Amino acid sequence: MTRLLIVDDSPLMRKLLAGIFSDAGDFEVAVARSAAEALQQLSVFLPDVITLDIHMPGMDGLDCLDRIMVEHPCPVVMVSALTEEGATETLEALALGAVDFIAKPRGPISLGMDDITDVLIAKVRAASHARLPRTKRLTERVRLQAGQRKFAAPKPVAKSLRRRSGRRLVDIGAVVIGVSTGGPPALDRLLGTLPHDFPWPVLIAQHMPASFTGPLARRLDRGCALPVSEVTAPAVLTPGHIYVGRGDADLIVSKRGSAPMVMPAPPGNYLWHPSVERLVTSAADVLGPERLVGVLMTGMGTDGAQALAQVRAQGGHVVAQDEDSAVVWGMPGALVASDGADCVLPLDDIAPYLVGLALG
Amino acid sequence: MSIAIRDGVIMIAGHCPVEEAEMLLVALLENPGSGVDLSAATRLHMAVAQLLAAAKPPVVAAPRDAFLRDMLLPALFHLDQ
Amino acid sequence: MDELLEQFLLEGRDLIVEAHRALDVLALNPGDTAAVDSLFRATHTLKGSVALFDMAPAETVLHAAETRLVGVRRSGMSTDPELHAALVATIDQVDRWIDALEAGGLPDGAAGLGEQLSQALSSAEAVVHLPKREEEEDPAWLVQLRARAMLRNRLADATTAFRYTPDSDCFFRGDDPLSLIAAVPELIAVAIVPNTDWPSLETIDPFRCIVSIDGLSGAGIEAVQAAFRLVPDQIVIAPLGSSAHAPQRLMDFGAETTLRVDSNSLDRLARQAGELTVARSGLKTLAARADAIDSSLAQDLRRAEAAIEQASSALSHSISAIRRVSLAPTLRRMPRLARELAESLGKDIGFSLVGDSVRADKQIADMLFEPLLHLLRNAIDHGVETPEARIAAGKSAKAQVALQIAIEGDRLIATMSDDGRGIDPTLVRAGAVEKALIEADAALTLSDVQAQRLIFLPGFSTAAEVSTVSGRGVGMDAVLRAIERLQGTIDIHSEPGAGTRFHISLPVNAITTRLLTVVSGGTTYGLRLDQIVETTRIDADAITMVGQGQVCMIRDRVLPVMDLAQLLGQPGETSDIARLVVTEVTGESVALRVRALGERIDAMVRARSGLLASVPAVGGTSVLADGSVLIVLDLPELLA
Structure with a gap:
């Protein structure tokens, strides 16, 4: 049984969530009406996983999350509104140590909510097994105690590529990254260590709702030496630019004449969006598989594993994030299981590996 | 795949969903001046239709589907544009 | 799930009460951040709750309300009267919808009403939904539609015309506008028109909808509306009557109708709103007097005054908007x-x-x-x-x-x-002298700009x-x-x-006028604020005599100084500090010296009438808060 603590000030929402998880059969559910009650429950109920509402009177969800991470580190899933504001708050929560987020359940109960409940249960179940990045949280806590909570992450110092004489940069087309649960902080870390003269474009499919990817791109941009932007219109693929696929849509590579383009596409027939499969397939079609470096990172499910295994078989480079550094080792695990990765690396080794490839 | 090139003609067949707009666009760009054969088309997404209206390629064969032939085709190629 | 509904009915109504409490506070103190926070939280939670039931319109309006409140919180600004009114209307409507849900479901037309409220929330201007236009003419889109080559020959067969302008982003939501068009009953013809010029194929974004669809149908307006019921914000529909002047009817929001109002009643309403503004400032004076007796009473008076001011300024705003015609x-x-x-x-x-x-x-x-x-x-x-x-x-x-x-x-x-x-200023000078409108030597002292203005003199040609x-x-x-x-x-x-x-x-609006009151020669006058460039005070010593006149320097410019009291035939000011009002109404800057600068007020200025009508330089009168009559000076005439 998974011990789940639901923290929400709305009795309606508590009732609804408690009903959904009790019906699932493998959850033991407790509820808290406020942040203060939640903190009391931590040492009594000893939850395996917590769902936490952001907007509560008194102590709000972010402050509560902060206390949880200090007093009783435990996987927390934020219950978020699918708004721009909700996205910004949620990204902040992920940076503070929350494992994942779920959209506040919505849609007429009378029409049945099975689609949503499946996702809710899958996400919370996955989160309950998540590894908490404790050490990272420690350094952040030090930073927090210095009194800078919001976006105070120091701009990481990324070393410039040292070009050794006689060796020139390998002409690879692009880096494609697929990532899901636990992605935002991991991307922050990876992109933050890429040098400003990194020579390839980087295309990212991070599973997310539409309203989240804009704030995510802006947040990543603040911590990265390379420009990061959300792809909202067709753009010519530019070296050294980082492209974040728009949420609830797909990201594809195409071309106009000889110029490779990156553009958003209406969501196709895939389970997750932006789809890693579709991004990798279109990039391989237009640029050629041998010119791709694929990276599959933390996240549940298997999106991207098949397409990347194919890229590897056709001469491209493929990296999987390792199990210890991934919050959920679903996608990279599936890639490794299908023998689709050239190497399996801890999060912190991925950027140096990419830089190494760039140096040839 | 409902968009194909055969003997220099862009063949648009069956039900063309939104994602085929990108394929049609690439086909139109790579085969400037070539005609389109719509005879086997049964349903076009607006994204596909607006590309035809923007490019106005010669129509080699009109659709057999009544809505596409009588309503859409004239609308795509009329003079108000 | 009935249990959840019961829970919702309880909780939803609590949240309504909480929202109203916050709105009450905001009515008195629009900048109260705690109230904004509380209103935001109530709205946010309510939005989350209504999303669970079959009440999408409520979710729409609450989302719009939440978005505005996020803006208010972020900017640290206060809620303006329009926004406040729209928020009150929103919460009230959600309250009614909760009742309706309990009684079995939201009424027909709720979606339209929701759209209307959301629009009111997103643009303060739209709070009062104005009649589109006075003339019974076709709207521009229908005129264009009638002229389309594809459609003009088929108009005779058609009963209903529509223009569908899909959101440019609609493909991403899974919409296919063409399949909606295909489902329009008794479709006669359509025209597909780019919203701007067609982009070149190289630059086109294939996944962005860039066209509108004009069409004709033989079916009635209701049947065509039904086909587009999922995209009410992207469609306009009109019946095609036998004559070109058939009354237009946009597909709008159920209850809304255009009301024809006798313009005299509107004038009366405007006048009364103006009087309300004047009456309101009476409270300010009262509050000032109350201060001496009981400061907490004065405080309460000021709060009441602020609330009335909000309401009255919203009223004036709405009336101005209604009065604006093409x-x-x-x-x-x-x-x-x-x-x-x-x-x-x-x-x-x-x-x-x-x-x-x-x-x-x-x-x-x-x-x-x-x-x-x-x-x-x-x-x-x-x-x-x-x-x-x-x-x-x-x-x-x-x-x-x-x-x-x-x-x-x-x-x-x-x-x-x-x-x-x-x-030609020379000809104008000569003409004015010849017609004995001005003395010859006075004409020579006029600048060219002043001379040109001589044509405004009665009898000049x-x-x-x-x-x-x-x-x-x-x-x-x-x-x-x-x-x-x-x-x-x-x-x-x-x-x-x-x-x-x-x-x-x-x-553009002509109801109340912003006035600056000034004291000159012991009398208080009103000057129209829009005729004043600036007010300033300088040492009286800094005013120097030049020939017949006085001048002073203001910010490196030499301005002629005229004493308002003297202009009005009274002894001039003698204080050490000269208070000046700078105006440019005659085309040149002039500094008017007054004894004291008063306050800025909104007042309704009546055209001069009766005895005053014959007095030059009097632009009109206004009744002040304390009941006294303020003479509003007509600066152009005074200085001419």
């Missing part, structure tokens, strides 16, 4: 009149009219025609030369006369320009002959007076040989 009907005759005049005078004129669709207060629209027609006649008769004279002067035979109307802030700017012979067109006595003084009656100003920019431009500035 100038098009007023100006429609201008081009024709210009052609007829030019013909009768044997002149070759190109007349252009820009901005006739600008909207302005009804009073202005009604009264603007006469002065503009005068200016047009003057331009064609006196301003523009004969074709022969133009060719001799090296100009094109065809003269250009243009009337341009635009809104700048809360001013309506009308510019009548011609490329004729211009106004620059044309040597009396023409049938302009006539005698209907000179520029009538124009000036008409503009001033509308609380406007008129400037002349003229270059001899090159042309003349009359620049008229009028308020």
Whole structure:
């Protein structure tokens, strides 16, 4: 049984969530009406996983999350509104140590909510097994105690590529990254260590709702030496630019004449969006598989594993994030299981590996 | 795949969903001046239709589907544009 | 799941109460951040809750409300009266919908109402839903639709016309506009038109919808509406009657109807709203008096005054908006009149009219025609030369006369320009002296700009002959007076040989006027704030005599100083500190010296009447909060 603590000030929402998880059969559910009650429950109920509402009177969800991470580190899933504001708050929560987020359940109960409940249960179940990045949280806590909570992450110092004489940069087309649960902080870390003269474009499919990817791109941009932007219109693929696929849509590579383009596409027939499969397939079609470096990172499910295994078989480079550094080792695990990765690396080794490839 | 090139003609067949707009666009760009054969088309997404209206390629064969032939085709190629 | 519904009914109503409590606080103190936070939280939670039930319109409006509140919180600003009103309306409506849900479900038309409320929330202007236009004319889209090659021959068969403008982002939501079109009953013909010009294929974004679809159907309007029920915000539908003047009916929001109101009642309403504004400021005086007796009572009075001010300013705003009408009907005759005049005078004129669709207060629209027609006649008769004279002067035979109307802030700017012979200040001086309108030596002291303004003197006419067109006595003084009656100003920019431009500035709204009160010679006067450039105080020693007059330096500029009391026939000011009001109403800066500067007030200025009508320099009167009458000075006349 998974011990789940639901923290929400709305009795309606508590009732609804408690009903959904009790019906699932493998959850033991407790509820808290406020942040203060939640903190009391931590040492009594000893939850395996917590769902936490952001907007509560008194102590709000972010402050509560902060206390949880200090007093009783435990996987927390934020219950978020699918708004721009909700996205910004949620990204902040992920940076503070929350494992994942779920959209506040919505849609007429009378029409049945099975689609949503499946996702809710899958996400919370996955989160309950998540590894908490404790050490990272420690350094952040030090930073927090210095009194800078919001976006105070120091701009990481990324070393410039040292070009050794006689060796020139390998002409690879692009880096494609697929990532899901636990992605935002991991991307922050990876992109933050890429040098400003990194020579390839980087295309990212991070599973997310539409309203989240804009704030995510802006947040990543603040911590990265390379420009990061959300792809909202067709753009010519530019070296050294980082492209974040728009949420609830797909990201594809195409071309106009000889110029490779990156553009958003209406969501196709895939389970997750932006789809890693579709991004990798279109990039391989237009640029050629041998010119791709694929990276599959933390996240549940298997999106991207098949397409990347194919890229590897056709001469491209493929990296999987390792199990210890991934919050959920679903996608990279599936890639490794299908023998689709050239190497399996801890999060912190991925950027140096990419830089190494760039140096040839 | 409902968009194909055969003997220099862009063949648009069956039900063309939104994602085929990108394929049609690439086909139109790579085969400037070539005609389109719509005879086997049964349903076009607006994204596909607006590309035809923007490019106005010669129509080699009109659709057999009544809505596409009588309503859409004239609308795509009329003079108000 | 009935249990959840019960829970919702309880919780939802609690949240409504919480929201209203916060709104009550905000009514008194729009900047109360705790109330904004509490309102935001209630709205946010309510939005999350309604999303679980079959009440999508409630979710829509609450989302719009939440979005606005996020903006308010982020900017740290206060809720303005329009937003407050829209928020109250939203919460009330959600409350009614909760009742409806309990009784079985939301009524028909809830979606439309929701859209309307959301619009009101997102644009404060839309709080009062205005009738689209006065004339029973086809809206622009329908005019375009009727002209489309694909459609014009089929109009006779059609009962209903529609324009569907899909969101550019709609493909991403899974919409296919074409499949909606295919489902329109009894479709007759469609035209697919790009929203802007077609982009080149190289630059087109294939996943962005860039077209609108105009179409005709043989089915009734309800059936066509039903086909588009999922995209009410992207569709306009109109029935095609037997005549072109069939009343339009946009697919709008159930209960909304256009109400025709007698314009006199509207005038009365506006006057009463103005009186309310005046009555309100009475409370301010009361509060000041109460301060001496009981400061907490004074506090309460001030709060009550603020609440009334919010309500009354919202009321004035709404009335102003309702009173604004298009100038098009007023100006429609201008081009024709210009052609007829030019013909009768044997002149070759190109007349252009820009901005006739600008909207302005009804009073202005009604009264603007006469002065503009005068200016047009003057331009064609006196301003523009004969074709022969133009060719001799090296100009094109065809003269250009243009009337341009635009809104700048809360001013309506009308510019009548011609490329004729211009106004020669020397000739004007001579003419004015000859007609004994001014002494010869006084005429010589006038600057060129001042001299040109002499044409506004009664009885002045620059044309040597009396023409049938302009006539005698209907000179520029009538124009000036008409503009001033509308609380406007008129400037002349003229270059001899090159042309003349009359620049008229009028308020767009004409209900209350911003006044500055000043004291001069023991009496309080009102000056219109829009005639004042700045107020300042300087040492009286800094005012120096130059010839007959006084001047001072203000920010490196030398300005003539005139004593308001002396202008009004009383002894001048003698204090050590001179308080000055700078105005440019005559085309040049003048500093008016007054004894004291008072406060800025919103007041309704009545046109001068009765005894005062014959007193020059009195622009009108206003009743002050304490019941006394304030004389509002007419600076242009006073300084002329």
